[in-house]
Amino acid sequence: MADLKGLCMKCRDANNKPTMQTMNDVKVEEKESNRGVRYSAKGKCAQCGGNMFKFLSKDLADELRNSA
Numbered sequence: 434m435a436d437l438k439g440l441c442m443k444c445r446d447a448n449n450k451p452t453m454q455t456m457n458d459v460k461v462e463e464k465e466s467n468r469g470v471r472y473s474a475k476g477k478c479a480q481c482g483g484n485m486f487k488f489l490s491k492d493l494a495d496e497l498r499n500s501a
């Protein structure tokens with residue numbers, strides 16, 4: 434599967450800002466809304482194991498599902 438990175442709210446840098454970390458165990462989700470389908474990914478931070486969440490574009494969601 435392609436590497437997906439997202440902001441981890443637990444892994445913070447020296448300025449206490451969330452940092453970009455690789456997401457493991459990625460699951461792509463689709464949700465219908467009144468503005469169309471929203472795509473998101475849920476996974477676990479490769480550094481701390483904490484839960485991560487990220488909104489995806491349709492293209493990226495398709496790419497992740499095709500490479501799974």
Ligand SMILES: [Zn+2]
Nearest residue numbers: 441444478481
């Ligand atoms: Zn983390």
